[in-house]
Amino acid sequence: MINIFQVAYKNLLRKKARSGLTIIGIALAAWVLVSLLGFNRGYESSLNKDIDNLGFQMLVTAKGCPYEAATLMLKGGTGLRYMKQEIADSVASQPEVEQITPMLMQAVFDPNKGESGGITAYLGVDPATFPKMKSFLEFKQGGWFSDPNALEAVMGYEAAELEQREAGDLLLIPTKNVELKVVGVLKRTGTQDDGTIFLPLKAVQKIFGIKDELTGIGVKVKKEADIAQFEERMYRLPDVQVVSLTQVKQTIMTLVSTAKVMVFSIALIAILIAVVGVINTILMSVMERIQEIGILKSMGATAWDIFKLIWLETLILCLTGGLIGTAMAMATAKLTEILVRQLLPYAPSGGLVQINLVLVLFTFGVVTLIGLISGIYPSWKAGRVRPLDAIRSQVE
Amino acid sequence: MMGANDHLAIEAYHLMKLFRLGSEEIAAVNDVTLSVKEGEFIAFIGPSGSGKTTLINILGCLDNPSSGQLVLGGRSIFDQGKTLSEAKLTRIRREIFGYIFQKFYLIPTLTVLENVVLPFTFYRKPGAESEVGEVLRRLGIDHRQGHLPGEISGGEMQRVAIARALVNRPKILLADEPTGNLDTKRSEEIGQILKELNQKEGLTIVLVTHNPSLANRAHRVIELRDGRIYQGEEPCDPKAGCS
Numbered sequence: 001m002i003n004i005f006q007v008a009y010k011n012l013l014r015k016k017a018r019s020g021l022t023i024i025g026i027a028l029a030a031w032v033l034v035s036l037l038g039f040n041r042g043y044e045s046s047l048n049k050d051i052d053n054l055g056f057q058m059l060v061t062a063k064g065c066p067y068e069a070a071t072l073m074l075k076g077g078t079g080l081r082y083m084k085q086e087i088a089d090s091v092a093s094q095p096e097v098e099q100i101t102p103m104l105m106q107a108v109f110d111p112n113k114g115e116s117g118g119i120t121a122y123l124g125v126d127p128a129t130f131p132k133m134k135s136f137l138e139f140k141q142g143g144w145f146s147d148p149n150a151l152e153a154v155m156g157y158e159a160a161e162l163e164q165r166e167a168g169d170l171l172l173i174p175t176k177n178v179e180l181k182v183v184g185v186l187k188r189t190g191t192q193d194d195g196t197i198f199l200p201l202k203a204v205q206k207i208f209g210i211k212d213e214l215t216g217i218g219v220k221v222k223k224e225a226d227i228a229q230f231e232e233r234m235y236r237l238p239d240v241q242v243v244s245l246t247q248v249k250q251t252i253m254t255l256v257s258t259a260k261v262m263v264f265s266i267a268l269i270a271i272l273i274a275v276v277g278v279i280n281t282i283l284m285s286v287m288e289r290i291q292e293i294g295i296l297k298s299m300g301a302t303a304w305d306i307f308k309l310i311w312l313e314t315l316i317l318c319l320t321g322g323l324i325g326t327a328m329a330m331a332t333a334k335l336t337e338i339l340v341r342q343l344l345p346y347a348p349s350g351g352l353v354q355i356n357l358v359l360v361l362f363t364f365g366v367v368t369l370i371g372l373i374s375g376i377y378p379s380w381k382a383g384r385v386r387p388l389d390a391i392r393s394q395v396e
Numbered sequence: 397m398m399g400a401n402d403h404l405a406i407e408a409y410h411l412m413k414l415f416r417l418g419s420e421e422i423a424a425v426n427d428v429t430l431s432v433k434e435g436e437f438i439a440f441i442g443p444s445g446s447g448k449t450t451l452i453n454i455l456g457c458l459d460n461p462s463s464g465q466l467v468l469g470g471r472s473i474f475d476q477g478k479t480l481s482e483a484k485l486t487r488i489r490r491e492i493f494g495y496i497f498q499k500f501y502l503i504p505t506l507t508v509l510e511n512v513v514l515p516f517t518f519y520r521k522p523g524a525e526s527e528v529g530e531v532l533r534r535l536g537i538d539h540r541q542g543h544l545p546g547e548i549s550g551g552e553m554q555r556v557a558i559a560r561a562l563v564n565r566p567k568i569l570l571a572d573e574p575t576g577n578l579d580t581k582r583s584e585e586i587g588q589i590l591k592e593l594n595q596k597e598g599l600t601i602v603l604v605t606h607n608p609s610l611a612n613r614a615h616r617v618i619e620l621r622d623g624r625i626y627q628g629e630e631p632c633d634p635k636a637g638c639s
Contacts, residue, residue: 001525002510004517010505295501298458300490300519300564302483387458387489 004305008312015285019317022281026321026367027328029267029274034329034355034363035336036267040260042337042354047252050191056101056133056218057227059243060091060234082213083240090237091217096225101129101218104204110174113162122153122173122197124204133220137193142167142184145200152203154184158194171197178207271366274321275374282314282378293385303383310379311372318371319364326360404470405568405600406432406455411464413450413623424450425461426623432602434567437594439603439614447623448604449572455602456493456570457485468492469567490519494561494569498576500553502545502560508532508552509541512559521564531559535589551582558589568600569593575607587613 012019062081088102104124111117127145131137140160145152153171155163160182165171171180180199188194205211221227227244234242286293293306301309329336333353340352413425424447432438432455440448453459454466457473466474468488473480480488502511513528532538535555540548545556554574561569571590575583587610593599603614611617624631 001513001516002506006510007503007506007514007517010503010510013505291499292501292503295495295497296514296518297486298456298489298493298495299515299560300486302486302518305518388453 004309005312008309009316011285011289011309012313012316018281018284022277022317023321023324025277026274026318026370027325029270029370030322030325030363030367031328031332032267032270033366034326034359035333035353036263037359037362038329038333038353038355039263039336039340041356041359042352043256044253045354046352047256056220057245058219058221058231059248060087060217060219060240061215061243063239063241082210082215085212085214087237087240088214088217091219091234094230094233096221096227096230097219098222099129099133099220101126101133102201102214103130103216103218104201104208104210104213105215106204106208106210108174108176112174120174120197121195122199122204124199124201126201130198130218133218134193137189138187140185140187142182145183148200149202149206150183150200151178151180151207152183152200153180154186154198155182156186156194156196156198157188159197160185162195173207176207271370275370278314278317278370278374279377281317282310282375283381285313286310286378286382289382290385290389293382294387294389297385298387306385307379307383310382311375314375314378315368315371318367318374322364322367325367326363330355330360403434404431405434405436405468406430406602407465407467408455409465409467411451411454411461411466413447413454413459414462423623425454428464428623428625430618430625432568432600434600435594435598436616437591437601437603437614438616438618439605439611440618440620441605441608441611442620444606446620448620450623451620452570452572452602452604456495456568457488458495490515490564491521492567494564494566496554496557496561496569496571496574498573500545500550500557500577502553502556504545506544507541508537508543508545508548508556511545511556512541512563514560515564519564524564527565528563531562534592535559549582550578551585554578554582554586555589558586562593566599568602571601571603571605573604573606575605575610583607583610586610 060083062083085102088100091097092100103126106122106124107119108122109117110120113120127148131144140157142154144154155165155171160166163171165182165185167182167185169182171182172178173180180203186193199207205213221230231242231244234240296306296309297303333355337352408431409429411425411428412423415422415424426447428451440451442448450459454461454474457466457468460479461474463476464474465472465476469492473485473488479485503514506514509528509532512532513525516525529538532541535558537548537552537555537559540552540556545553548556554577558574569590574590575586578586587607590601590603590610591613594601601614603610605611619626621631626632
């Protein structure tokens, strides 16, 4: 015997090309939706991880654009602003501060990097305080600097891979003609540290001729401290601004949200196109089968029976499309990530496209909803067909 | 062998069906009064446009008359413009009637067996399922049950359509030009099947056909012209009793 589901399924096999194209339309919409949601999820979690792994909760920088400060904090900027080193002492003297670490970022264009050259960032850090704040950093080879003034470098995992350096090798700073000795290579952290070359602060100041100036001060605040009050006091210091982690997250997420709205608009358009495609397919199928639907009604099918049958056909199309689209999104997640990284070079490190079960189920829910909604009109129209319509068209 | 008894399966009184064509009103069915006994086999004949199909549609509750009265098995269905609800008409259609048409309307992606049992998807008379094999055998298509409609002949397709109309054990079989798409040999076979269903099963059959050979298998042949029943060269007078 045969049930209504089998009848609906076999009806869709009649016009295989049309059903197939509709399924592809839905699959593409589902693919876009899963990938975008996965990207959104991955981007946020990677960004949070990057920020949390900074090791300090606040960054004091020279006054300027907060976005630039946020970029500097995460990736190392090129349009750097400087502040006097004595500011570090006044920050350290604040009662809320547990520890500070002064930093000086310098960026140099290296014509030998990549195909058309690239920027290499050198971060001058204080050997006495920076390793303590970043206690989670582990070494693959070697260790921190032997002396606060030494011309030595500790390389992040990816920086060492890119430059093909190991502990004990020499490293030349382009344009400065200064050779550094690589004393340590860090293990992979999945953060921006992987691409950084760390030098002693004093060595950077000396090599680049920047005396008593810094680009940032990392601040670790005491657990019981009133951060809001501390920030308020810091704002009163001349020529500096305080960027807290919360601010950084908010600043970047504001930028990300703007892009997200646009991206979700595209996803919405893809879904709407899919809905229109489904309605069109099912409606055409209903129109072609008016006589047959009339005959089904003469056999005793009620309007609701016909509604169910056509609705089921729509659901089968949508769920099959959803299944294929989700599978495609999962299979191409890595490829999507590579593509996104090409387009967004400053994207956070770690998995950028993260697809999980909740996301898959959510997409299935959306696709099912598409099926249910887009099936209503054609199903209602089919349910209204009278047996006589079949007979009349036969007479014609 | 079974035959017609005195219980009436269909009673129709002064049925009219009017269509408006521009400013003109055309009577497709014009004051038709007739009755069909249970187990009777009647055939409507007549030229194209004589109202045969419109009449059989009204008798089979597929269309409403403009006026007149229709009674099925003693139950009033239409009475001077008053009719039953669509839900009640659906129930009557599936409980009383089986329909076969000139085009077979088989679903091409379903097998012969699946097409035959398709009505069970919507409605199943108790015990009907166990008789499917017998229906297929009686119509000589049991060896074709796994085939798709595209793989069988036109005559076999119409047998499948007949089997589909019979699986829910209807009381009345309505057949509108069932041999219209078939050659002479296949038409004769279908005619023989209908005759046997009437004689052996006692099935009431109302047939519309252009085929005199098929019509001659019926107990009674009724000629329609311009929506009226004719007796010889004269239209029959319902008041005088012409059915």
